[in-house]
Amino acid sequence: MKREMTGAKMVVQALKDQGVDTVFGYPGGAVLPIYDEIFLQNDIRHILVRHEQGAVHAAEGYARSTGKPGVVLVTSGPGATNAVTGLTDALLDSIPLVVLTGQVPTFMIGSDAFQEADTVGITRPCTKHNWLVKETDKLAGTLHEAFHVATSGRPGPVLIDIPKDVQFATGTYSGPKPAASHYQPPVKGDMEEITELVAALETAKRPVFYTGGGVINSGPGASQLLRELVDATGIPVTSTLMGLGAYPASGENWLGMLGMHGLYEANMAMHDCDLLINIGARFDDRITGRIDAFSPKSLKAHIDIDPSSINKVIRVDIPIVGDVGHVLEDLLKVWKARGRKTNREALAKWQAKISEWRAINCLAYKPSEGTIKPQYALQRLEELTKGHDRYICTEVGQHQMWAAQFLGFEDPNRWMTSGGLGTMGYGFPASIGVQMAHPDALVINVAGEASWLMNMQELGTAAQYRLPVKQFILNNERLGMVRQWQELLHGERYSHSWSEALPDFVKLAEAFGAKGIICKDPKDLDDAIMEMINHDGPVVFDCLVEKHENCFPMIPSGKPHNEMLLGEAETKDAIQAGGAVLV
Amino acid sequence: MSALHIKKGSSKHSAYNLRPTFSDVQERHTLALLVENEPGVLARVIGLFSGRGYNIESLTVAEVDHTGHLSRITVVTTGTPQVIEQIKAQLGRIISVREVHDLTVEGPSVERELAILKVVSDGDKRVEALRLADIFRANVVDSTLESFVFEITGAPDKIDAFADLMRPLGLIEIARTGVAALLRGT
Numbered sequence: 001m002k003r004e005m006t007g008a009k010m011v012v013q014a015l016k017d018q019g020v021d022t023v024f025g026y027p028g029g030a031v032l033p034i035y036d037e038i039f040l041q042n043d044i045r046h047i048l049v050r051h052e053q054g055a056v057h058a059a060e061g062y063a064r065s066t067g068k069p070g071v072v073l074v075t076s077g078p079g080a081t082n083a084v085t086g087l088t089d090a091l092l093d094s095i096p097l098v099v100l101t102g103q104v105p106t107f108m109i110g111s112d113a114f115q116e117a118d119t120v121g122i123t124r125p126c127t128k129h130n131w132l133v134k135e136t137d138k139l140a141g142t143l144h145e146a147f148h149v150a151t152s153g154r155p156g157p158v159l160i161d162i163p164k165d166v167q168f169a170t171g172t173y174s175g176p177k178p179a180a181s182h183y184q185p186p187v188k189g190d191m192e193e194i195t196e197l198v199a200a201l202e203t204a205k206r207p208v209f210y211t212g213g214g215v216i217n218s219g220p221g222a223s224q225l226l227r228e229l230v231d232a233t234g235i236p237v238t239s240t241l242m243g244l245g246a247y248p249a250s251g252e253n254w255l256g257m258l259g260m261h262g263l264y265e266a267n268m269a270m271h272d273c274d275l276l277i278n279i280g281a282r283f284d285d286r287i288t289g290r291i292d293a294f295s296p297k298s299l300k301a302h303i304d305i306d307p308s309s310i311n312k313v314i315r316v317d318i319p320i321v322g323d324v325g326h327v328l329e330d331l332l333k334v335w336k337a338r339g340r341k342t343n344r345e346a347l348a349k350w351q352a353k354i355s356e357w358r359a360i361n362c363l364a365y366k367p368s369e370g371t372i373k374p375q376y377a378l379q380r381l382e383e384l385t386k387g388h389d390r391y392i393c394t395e396v397g398q399h400q401m402w403a404a405q406f407l408g409f410e411d412p413n414r415w416m417t418s419g420g421l422g423t424m425g426y427g428f429p430a431s432i433g434v435q436m437a438h439p440d441a442l443v444i445n446v447a448g449e450a451s452w453l454m455n456m457q458e459l460g461t462a463a464q465y466r467l468p469v470k471q472f473i474l475n476n477e478r479l480g481m482v483r484q485w486q487e488l489l490h491g492e493r494y495s496h497s498w499s500e501a502l503p504d505f506v507k508l509a510e511a512f513g514a515k516g517i518i519c520k521d522p523k524d525l526d527d528a529i530m531e532m533i534n535h536d537g538p539v540v541f542d543c544l545v546e547k548h549e550n551c552f553p554m555i556p557s558g559k560p561h562n563e564m565l566l567g568e569a570e571t572k573d574a575i576q577a578g579g580a581v582l583v
Numbered sequence: 584m585s586a587l588h589i590k591k592g593s594s595k596h597s598a599y600n601l602r603p604t605f606s607d608v609q610e611r612h613t614l615a616l617l618v619e620n621e622p623g624v625l626a627r628v629i630g631l632f633s634g635r636g637y638n639i640e641s642l643t644v645a646e647v648d649h650t651g652h653l654s655r656i657t658v659v660t661t662g663t664p665q666v667i668e669q670i671k672a673q674l675g676r677i678i679s680v681r682e683v684h685d686l687t688v689e690g691p692s693v694e695r696e697l698a699i700l701k702v703v704s705d706g707d708k709r710v711e712a713l714r715l716a717d718i719f720r721a722n723v724v725d726s727t728l729e730s731f732v733f734e735i736t737g738a739p740d741k742i743d744a745f746a747d748l749m750r751p752l753g754l755i756e757i758a759r760t761g762v763a764a765l766l767r768g769t
């Protein structure tokens with residue numbers, strides 16, 4: 001249906017037609033006409049953040065926890081440049097976002113006008129695609145195309161830059177027509193390759209599934225199919241940081257997370273397997289460690305919707321380009337049709353071997369009666385929140401890795417973390433986005449004190465919208481992960497890795513009208529966590545933990561999977577000069 | 584023996600018998616892209632090459648379909664086979680890129696480039712320049728008593744050869760279009 005309306009009204013109309021219920025944003029001169037239209041309606045909620053970076057991370061949290069695209073509205077110039085970190089974060093983690101930026105009027109573009117920035121130029125490398133719309137008549141089509149591009153194929157952030165005169169002018173609006181787009185990435189995998197993979201799977205002696213964020217992005221159906229496949233075949237499954245929850249942590253065949261701080265059994269299984277089936281992961285350097293020693297004995301299959309992921313870092317034998325859900329469906333069909341075969345005898349031996357590795361208990365740590373060990377804090381958090389309708393976000397650092405190790409995820413879309421970019425300051429705004437999407441859920445951000453301070457202004461947002469987000473800060477008064485690397489790699493010279501002049505977090509919370517809790521004695525921890533859970537409102541929980549704890553296991557940079565460090569005793573001289581240049 | 588059929592690229596041995604990495608032979612490929620002719624599309628393509636550290640040896644672009652607003656970009660690039668595959672896959676990811684063809688693989692193809700060269704000389708050198716231009720089928724498109732401007736088309740090698748010959752004969756300026764290429768046959 002075609003209608004005449006202003007560009008600003010088209011924006012709101014298009015958002016409604018795309019089923020958007022929440023927009024995260026911050027106003028300014030170049031988006032005032034759109035804010036006017038938002039004022040005049042009640043279908044779309046606008047959440048006023050305190051910094052545009054917060055808006056983008058909040059939209060990421062919303063997107064990751066719902067599977068729907070997150071929507072952001074910010075002004076030109078500084079509004080747009082403040083969004084850049086969030087865009088890059090979403091690009092690396094394949095999170096669908098539609099970011100709308102205001103721009104100076106078309107007749108002023110290029111004149112260094114007030115708050116003018118070359119937004120499409122700046123964001124070209126950190127978006128999946130972007131547009132500068134110079135005619136109101138093209139706005140509706142571009143808005144719909146933006147949603148289509150953000151959510152089709154490998155998802156990602158897109159940006160539309162809308163000059164102010166385009167918002168004021170009148171043009172013709174028409175509704176979504178996704179079929180009209182040239183962008184139609186194929187979702188079905190090649191049946192020949194799928195059959196080849198089934199054949200390999202039937203005879204493999206030591207197979208392993210290595211799953212990633214692609215399973216989550218493919219939708220809940222894909223996680224369901226993965227569970228069916230894993231449980232029907234009895235093949236062990238590990239996951240990247242981004243893929244946690246696709247297969248339940250309580251599942252029989254779960255190996256735990258793999259990679260640099262992954263579990264011993266998961267990394268050893270990767271190293272020793274004879275068939276490695278990558279489903280929606282991308283052989284990231286946090287996963288592979290030393291490339292030429294990565295999983296040296298295996299035949300490798302890779303299922304990915306993005307052809308550029310295939311053979312990018314690791315050469316694979318069976319490449320399958322397609323959507324995880326579609327490919328798994330076909331894979332299961334073929335496997336069933338061929339008689340549901342596996343190499344049972346060998347698999348039993350393989351599982352026994354894995355049990356031996358598991359028995360090493362790689363997450364063991366030295367308990368303490370006097371101080372709260374960060375691992376203990378997370379174990380208690382897990383125990384006390386397990387039954388809840390729970391969503392976990394994290395910041396970036398040691399606490400993030402411990403959260404991945406010690407919390408169990410039973411379902412997809414319950415775990416929001418900055419994987420690819422490793423953005424400190426991600427977790428708090430992300431938790432706001434998650435809570436907006438799931439008002440009654442228990443939303444916890446497991447934070448480090450340093451990361452949390454990077455976007456702590458969002459306490460204002462949480463307070464304003466009465467979002468009961470729980471900020472569980474593992475406060476080691478250190479940039480813990482940096483400190484750990486300095487200890488291992490830089491001769492214990494702790495250059496600028498202290499968190500000096502920390503605020504009183506309780507008072508800080510109270511200053512914003514939120515609740516503050518401090519806890520430093522392990523004996524008080526359970527009660528304090530319960531107090532946090534039971535408080536109906538935002539909580540800042542200052543959990544004072546052991547300051548010098550290191551995160552293990554760890555595969556030192558430049559080392560293969562089977563040369564993992566398990567604890568303090570092994571760390572001396574573990575990283576050689578070649579590894580030290582890696583990050 | 585593993586029951587698995589292990590293809591080239593996987594090693595059956597331990598970690599210390601390291602898995603062979605990708606080949607490091609440098610190859611030169613000519614890629615033809617069909618792109619939507621919209622502002623910024625060239626920046627997307629070039630930005631991909633610079634951002635990911637790929638080489639551009641030559642790049643030409645012009646709109647070839649005025650009604651559909653499609654441009655053809657011809658890129659000549661070098662890299663290992665793995666990098667070439669990456670470049671093609673990454674180009675294919677750009678939303679405004681409709682088609683990616685590797686003419687070096689799909690080939691054989693014809694490659695042509697146009698160059699114009701200014702040669703300033705007198706006496707024997709001037710005569711020799713004109714004689715060589717004739718052999719190379721270069722045309723004189725401008726002349727004064729002291730100078731010629733030659734126009735030459737051909738494969739890049741031919742233009743290189745012609746320019747090399749002209750250098751001692753007074754070549755002072757050269758402009759080249761970069762390569763345009765098409766598959767041979769139907």
Ligand SMILES: Cc1ncc(C[n+]2csc(CCOP(=O)(O)OP(=O)(O)O)c2C)c(N)n1
Nearest residue numbers: 397398399422424448449450451479480481
């Ligand atoms: C924006 C940003 N700046 C710098 C870094 C590098 N970095 C990674 S972890 C880390 C320390 C984080 O400290 P904290 O949040 O207290 O977490 P901890 O490691 O102590 O648990 C730093 C500085 C980063 N990841 N992101």
Ligand SMILES: [Mg+2]
Nearest residue numbers: 448449478480
């Ligand atoms: Mg810290």
